[in-house]
Amino acid sequence: MIHAIAVTQFSKMLSNLVAILGEAEKYAAEKKFDTGILLQSRLSPDQFSLMQQIRTACDTAKLGAARLAGREKDVPVHADTEQTLAEIKARIDSTIAYLASFKPDAFTGAAERRITQPRWAGKSLSGQEFLIQHVIPNFYFHVTTAYAILRHNGVGVGKRNYLGDMPYREAAAA
Amino acid sequence: MIHAIAVTQFSKMLSNLVAILGEAEKYAAEKKFDTGILLQSRLSPDQFSLMQQIRTACDTAKLGAARLAGREKDVPVHADTEQTLAEIKARIDSTIAYLASFKPDAFTGAAERRITQPRWAGKSLSGQEFLIQHVIPNFYFHVTTAYAILRHNGVGVGKRNYLGDMPYREAAAA
Secondary structure: HHHHHHHHHHHHHHHHHHHHHHHHHHHHHHHHOOOHHHHOOOOOOOOOOHHHHHHHHHHHHHHHHHOOOOOHHHHOOOOOOOOOHHHHHHHHHHHHHHHHOOOOOHHHOOOOOOOOOOHHOOOEEHHHHHHHHHHHHHHHHHHHHHHHHHHHHHOOOOOHHHOOOOOOOOOOOO | OOHHHHHHHHHHHHHHHHHHHHHHHHHHHHOOOOHHHHHHOOOHHHHEEEEEEEHHHHHHHHHHHHHHHHOOOOOOOOOOOOHHHHHHHHHHHHHHHHHOOHHHHHHHOOOOOOOOOHHOOOOOHHHHHHHHHHHHHHHHHHHHHHHHHHHOOOOOOOHHHHHOOOEEOOOOOO
């Protein structure tokens, strides 16, 4: 289930975010303002801007998969220098491509692996704790806040854009 | 892992939300305004208010666990009539108490169970699809948006309030 969440589902959410940003781009074009204004928008002066929310969503996915798989050493570096919508979309695409490099067996034993990161000063979580209590809530926090900033600024997206398509089957539950 | 996510972690997030609402209450008292104003706040005129975000977060957790465990028939009903902070906090507490009624073995076979709900018009998802593509993203959507409404209105909470305590151990990863 780790791969299904941290790779497949996170990639889906990031693709949904690219599509949502496409709607933001159309909205800015209609209203004749620069998309950079949206990227610098925030809900509170001491919260991240849309740009930084997207960067952090990407990094949460990238570092989450890398740490769970014990692959921190080959994680691609992103310099946080994006300025434009095209640049931040490229970063999302790069994150999705990186996630695709993880096959399900990359996470064998990941739930039990001890995970740490620099800011935890030597402390650690189990892989399952890290995934469930850190990676998932952080990832959705930043994706949802990115969406909320756009909604607050009038971009006409809805829950379906956020969730994306569902793999419904016609046969109902018993 | 279903129980760890849909019961243990969701209960933790709902408890964090109660604590965040406590900070909102203090802020309203300091600034001398009624907490009902916060509960009716929203980020966009066509998005749910804080009150409705909290109700929906609770229902996503309640119905998620019930459907995954095949227990839709005994799910407690909440009438969506809360008006005050005390009433919505009681609803959260009631949801946490209901989640506590699910033991890990309640989800045996849940990943493969076909899940449906009235608005899907006879279509279904597997339990795993339902959890990963519907319940988790919806739950975090509503909790994060509730948090975002409060941050936007100046309530002094941060990511630590959202995430809650982490079960760190002193021993680092190898």
